[in-house]
Amino acid sequence: MTPTELETGNPKLETDLREVAQDIVARATKAGATAAECVVREGDEFSTLVRLGQVETLKESGSRSIGVRVFFGQRAASTYSSDFSTAGLDRMLKSALELAKITSEDPFSGIPSADQLGQLTTPLDLYHEDVYSLPGAARIDYARRAEKAALDTDPRIKNSEGGSFDAATGHKVLANSHGFVGEYKRSYCSVAAVPIAQTPEGAMQRDYWYSVARTLKKLDSPEHVGKVAAERTLRRLGAKKVKTSKVPIVFDPMVSTSILEHIFEGINGDSVYRGASFLAGKLGQKIAGDIVNVIDDGTMPGGFGTSPFDGEGIPTRRTVVIENGVLKSYLLNTYTAKKLGLQTTANASRGLAGTPGIGPGNYFLQPGSKSPKDLIGGIKEGLYVTEFLGQGVNLVTGDYSRGASGLWIQNGELTFPVEEITVAGNLKELFFNISEIANDLEFRGSVAAPTIRIEGLTVGGE
Amino acid sequence: MWDNYPFGASPSPHVTRRHLYNVENLKDHARFFFEHYGLTERDLERYLAAALSAGGDYADLYFEYLSSTSLMVDESMVKSASQGISAGCGVRVVSGERTGYAYTDDLSSDRILHAARTAALIASAPAKATVQGFQKSQARSLYPVTLPSVDAEISAKVELVMRADKAARAFDPRIKEVRASYADELRNILVVASDGTFAEDSQPLARMNVSCIAKTDSNSARGTSGGGGRVALDFFFGEKTPEYFAKESARQALLQLDAREAPAGEMEVVLGPGWPGVLLHEAVGHGLEADFNRKKTSAFAGLVGKRVASEKCTVVDNGTMPWRRGSLNVDDEGEPTQETVLIEKGILKGYLSDKLSSRLMGIADTGNGRRESYEHIPMPRMTNTYMLAGQDNPEDIIRSVKHGVYAVNFGGGQVDITNGKFVFSASEAYMIEDGKITAPIKGATLIGNGPDVLTRVSMVGNDLKLDEGVGTCGKDGQAVPVGVGIPTLKVDRLTVGGTARKDTGGFMQ
Numbered sequence: 001m002t003p004t005e006l007e008t009g010n011p012k013l014e015t016d017l018r019e020v021a022q023d024i025v026a027r028a029t030k031a032g033a034t035a036a037e038c039v040v041r042e043g044d045e046f047s048t049l050v051r052l053g054q055v056e057t058l059k060e061s062g063s064r065s066i067g068v069r070v071f072f073g074q075r076a077a078s079t080y081s082s083d084f085s086t087a088g089l090d091r092m093l094k095s096a097l098e099l100a101k102i103t104s105e106d107p108f109s110g111i112p113s114a115d116q117l118g119q120l121t122t123p124l125d126l127y128h129e130d131v132y133s134l135p136g137a138a139r140i141d142y143a144r145r146a147e148k149a150a151l152d153t154d155p156r157i158k159n160s161e162g163g164s165f166d167a168a169t170g171h172k173v174l175a176n177s178h179g180f181v182g183e184y185k186r187s188y189c190s191v192a193a194v195p196i197a198q199t200p201e202g203a204m205q206r207d208y209w210y211s212v213a214r215t216l217k218k219l220d221s222p223e224h225v226g227k228v229a230a231e232r233t234l235r236r237l238g239a240k241k242v243k244t245s246k247v248p249i250v251f252d253p254m255v256s257t258s259i260l261e262h263i264f265e266g267i268n269g270d271s272v273y274r275g276a277s278f279l280a281g282k283l284g285q286k287i288a289g290d291i292v293n294v295i296d297d298g299t300m301p302g303g304f305g306t307s308p309f310d311g312e313g314i315p316t317r318r319t320v321v322i323e324n325g326v327l328k329s330y331l332l333n334t335y336t337a338k339k340l341g342l343q344t345t346a347n348a349s350r351g352l353a354g355t356p357g358i359g360p361g362n363y364f365l366q367p368g369s370k371s372p373k374d375l376i377g378g379i380k381e382g383l384y385v386t387e388f389l390g391q392g393v394n395l396v397t398g399d400y401s402r403g404a405s406g407l408w409i410q411n412g413e414l415t416f417p418v419e420e421i422t423v424a425g426n427l428k429e430l431f432f433n434i435s436e437i438a439n440d441l442e443f444r445g446s447v448a449a450p451t452i453r454i455e456g457l458t459v460g461g462e
Numbered sequence: 463m464w465d466n467y468p469f470g471a472s473p474s475p476h477v478t479r480r481h482l483y484n485v486e487n488l489k490d491h492a493r494f495f496f497e498h499y500g501l502t503e504r505d506l507e508r509y510l511a512a513a514l515s516a517g518g519d520y521a522d523l524y525f526e527y528l529s530s531t532s533l534m535v536d537e538s539m540v541k542s543a544s545q546g547i548s549a550g551c552g553v554r555v556v557s558g559e560r561t562g563y564a565y566t567d568d569l570s571s572d573r574i575l576h577a578a579r580t581a582a583l584i585a586s587a588p589a590k591a592t593v594q595g596f597q598k599s600q601a602r603s604l605y606p607v608t609l610p611s612v613d614a615e616i617s618a619k620v621e622l623v624m625r626a627d628k629a630a631r632a633f634d635p636r637i638k639e640v641r642a643s644y645a646d647e648l649r650n651i652l653v654v655a656s657d658g659t660f661a662e663d664s665q666p667l668a669r670m671n672v673s674c675i676a677k678t679d680s681n682s683a684r685g686t687s688g689g690g691g692r693v694a695l696d697f698f699f700g701e702k703t704p705e706y707f708a709k710e711s712a713r714q715a716l717l718q719l720d721a722r723e724a725p726a727g728e729m730e731v732v733l734g735p736g737w738p739g740v741l742l743h744e745a746v747g748h749g750l751e752a753d754f755n756r757k758k759t760s761a762f763a764g765l766v767g768k769r770v771a772s773e774k775c776t777v778v779d780n781g782t783m784p785w786r787r788g789s790l791n792v793d794d795e796g797e798p799t800q801e802t803v804l805i806e807k808g809i810l811k812g813y814l815s816d817k818l819s820s821r822l823m824g825i826a827d828t829g830n831g832r833r834e835s836y837e838h839i840p841m842p843r844m845t846n847t848y849m850l851a852g853q854d855n856p857e858d859i860i861r862s863v864k865h866g867v868y869a870v871n872f873g874g875g876q877v878d879i880t881n882g883k884f885v886f887s888a889s890e891a892y893m894i895e896d897g898k899i900t901a902p903i904k905g906a907t908l909i910g911n912g913p914d915v916l917t918r919v920s921m922v923g924n925d926l927k928l929d930e931g932v933g934t935c936g937k938d939g940q941a942v943p944v945g946v947g948i949p950t951l952k953v954d955r956l957t958v959g960g961t962a963r964k965d966t967g968g969f970m971q
Contacts, residue, residue: 051757054560055560055584056559056560057560057561057562057563058560058561058562058563058583058584059562059563059564059839060563060580061564061566061837063550063565063566063837065548065567067546076541076542076543077543078542078543078544079545079546080544080545080546081546081548082547082548082549083547083567088547091547092546092547099544099545099616102540102543102617102620103540103541103542103543104535104540105539106539106541136583159757159758161757161759196880203881204759204761204880204881205880205881206759206880206881239881244726244727274536274537274639274641274675275675275677275682276639276675276684278682352546353532353545353546354532354534354542355541355542389877389878389883389884389885390874390876390885390886390887390907391873391874391876391887392885392887392906392907392959394684394904394905396675396682396684397681397682397683397684397718397904399904399905401724401887401905401906401907401959401961402885402959403883403884403885403907403909403959405878405883419883420883420909420911420957421909421957422726422885422906422907422957422959423959424724424906424907424959424960424961425961458726458960458961460727460909460957460958460959460960461728461957462727462728462957
């Protein structure tokens with residue numbers, strides 16, 4: 001991978017992060033570690049919030065950190081630091097070597113084997129310097145324009161939590177004792193608006209909208225973001241409770257992703273080997289209706305969940321998770337794959353400390369062919385959910401109970417707004433009860449799903 | 463003002479990434495940054511002057527050195543052990559209602575000055591404010607670090623998690639999976655500001671957590687328990703042992719094996735004492751944070767002096783309770799914490815404030831300015847929020863309910879402060895039928911409206927309890943430790959988000 005120059009507003013850091021990471025690994029093995037892995041992260045962030053036309057906050061900074069994981073045979077430990085001085089790095093390494101003495105022998109521990117390591121070499125389009133190309137005043141103007149568009153939409157919008165513009169870049173290096181060293185940079189920018197609308201009686205509602213992209217060129221206009229935010233907020237005015245009932249429910253894409261997240265929680269190797277999910281042991285079995293197809297793909301150019309290698313240095317890939325309702329693959333890292341006697345799916349996610357977790361690549365529900373309007377059009381009496389509140393999901397039992405707000409559907413049309421209600425059921429049935437999937441798949445993060453219709457859930461209200 | 467610091471002259475710009483030291487050797491937290499980073503009073507004045515160089519009204523510096531340890535046992539093996547250090551300095555400049563912020567994880571003079579000049583750009587005028595002489599804040603010691611937990615023998619920490627694992631498994635053969643974790647940290651802070659604020663603190667925080675999965679041929683269920691506070695390691699060998707948390711976690715998992723469907727719809731709800739106080743945190747606490755009220759984005763805006771709860775309700779936020787997870791000697795702006803009455807006999811008395819809202823709203827600074835780390839801008843946050851005990855006998859409260867839910871343990875909650883709607887999710891709850899607690903029910907979310915839920919509190923128990931020390935509150939992406947508490951409470955009407963039909967009332971199919 002060709003190193004690109006990272007442009008920041010800060011004085012240049014002279015250190016070559018690859019060398020730092022490789023050096024730590026070399027020193028760990030020299031000190032007796034049988035294997036070692038080092039991760040270095042460096043990033044810059046800019047954010048500004050404009051409220052009622054005035055700049056409220058302006059934040060700009062950069063930071064870096066380093067973490068090491070060492071193995072003595074089957075014992076492992078990890079340490080991290082924000083201090084890159086010789087003394088700081090010495091202390092980090094020394095602590096890791098000492099800490100590894102107190103952990104248990106775990107027959108499945110270890111870094112991946114050498115033949116598994118590698119990285120994608122095709123262009124992934126993850127880094128664009130232009131996220132920082134706007135002069136300071138223009139960045140503030142993005143935030144201001146988004147808020148103004150929201151405030152100008154309707155006189156009932158008089159207040160606001162503001163418009164914002166954020167930009168960030170991140171640089172990650174991973175090295176291990178099999179000689180792997182890889183690095184990549186990713187950029188990010190976003191513009192958002194959070195307007196507040198008020199009824200003549202004084203009842204307030206807020207909602208939001210945002211656009212996020214890896215390059216400014218793909219960011220929606222602040223005016224568009226502000227207008228959508230205003231519309232989403234206005235339609236909540238006058239919300240009321242409804243009677244407790246069992247009706248078809250349509251999930252807006254902003255909330256249908258949560259269903260995918262529950263599937264992810266249920267089929268990731270960590271939940272599976274511990275039996276902490278009702279989906280454990282269901283490989284090859286039907287866990288959802290025929291129309292449900294779920295993919296995880298860490299290789300999509302420009303994707304929010306894309307990277308050339310995973311948290312352990314294994315090339316990312318495309319995995320069919322659910323095909324026509326059948327669970328085809330769990331999502332795994334090296335450890336959980338070994339525990340389950342399977343191969344890793346390159347979904348290791350590595351923080352600075354601890355054992356690697358499991359994270360999604362670009363993880364999505366395949367769209368169907370109907371429009372969202374058609375999905376709603378087929379419902380006589382039902383609920384369109386636009387926001388969930390709280391957690392209320394138990395993956396061990398599948399029990400599902402969440403606070404919700406949205407719009408009531410009558411005769412195929414969205415009618416009045418509803419709030420202070422709950423939506424409850426059990427995920428075991430819920431996945432089978434996804435009766436329709438719309439065609440509006442759009443990635444606004446690494447997890448994406450179109451509008452979906454679900455039967456059999458209980459709406460709790462009056 | 464303090465006297466002689468060890469390093470007389472200001473260090474040259476390149477010296478400062480000093481040698482790091484072992485916290486275990488540190489007897490006294492005071493002067494931490496002076497002794498270990500060679501910081502001088504003159505440096506601080508210079509940094510603040512740079513922060514005010516573009517005309518800001520106020521500037522502050524927040525130095526932080528955080529040292530953490532965590533351990534986890536899974537499948538009876540210590541699979542994960544980690545330690546880490548994070549240090550840095552955040553510079554804030556305020557100009558009118560505008561805030562500029564920048565931080566550095568490198569505590570050298572040139573980097574702090576760079577951050578100060580970056581933050582300064584929020585203002586655009588000749589320098590006007592000056593740096594006042596530092597006034598050292600009155601030392602208080604709510605959590606003396608007698609036994610520095612962070613660097614205590616790691617083997618004692620291993621013993622804690624292993625004992626928890628053993629106790630949970632021994633509790634019942636149906637307990638099949640156990641994860642026990644221990645985590646502690648020691649955060650040294652120094653806050654100085656152009657208004658003369660000068661405060662240092664050393665803040666320990668420790669927590670154990672045990673989660674269990676119970677399995678039978680037909681069923682699985684989970685339970686979790688945990689606790690801690692601003693305590694040293696000995697807390698877990700004395701007051702709250704690993705066995706205590708392990709048994710509680712196992713008990714909850716087993717109970718859930720036989721839980722029946724939770725009801726759906728509005729009904730009477732009795733909340734048990736302690737952690738169910740998350741109700742207060744969500745329903746009223748966030749809505750009373752001054753920033754939301756200054757901006758009039760809270761459903762509570764303009765309600766000071768008005769009735770927001772029944773006469774039986776008095777709610778306070780108290781950052782001064784010894785050892786508590788939400789307590790602080792000084793907040794993250796260097797202001798001493800205090801006990802603040804939020805609701806007195808049902809009447810809203812005031813808000814939780816930080817320096818900025820205090821100045822802009824002309825209200826008292828209640829010492830609630832908190833931040834997650836040096837990378838974050840402080841804002842009004844809760845500390846330990848609870849309702850004072852009432853007169854009712856808890857048993858009478860249960861007896862008064864004909865058909866309702868008794869909820870004693872919760873996961874978390876969330877609130878939309880603008881429309882006031884809040885949720886909290888019960889993880890251990892029972893039906894109350896004809897005044898008696900009957901069957902356990904499955905977890906369910908409870909949803910209500912913050913500004914009026916407390917007006918429906920008809921009974922308040924005499925059994926106030928605070929939670930075990932597990933709460934972490936998130937706001938604008940910043941996490942801070944908090945505490946909550948209530949006595950047994952009866953809410954006459956609250957919506958329960960289950961799946962079962964109610965015995966009475968319409969259930970539309």
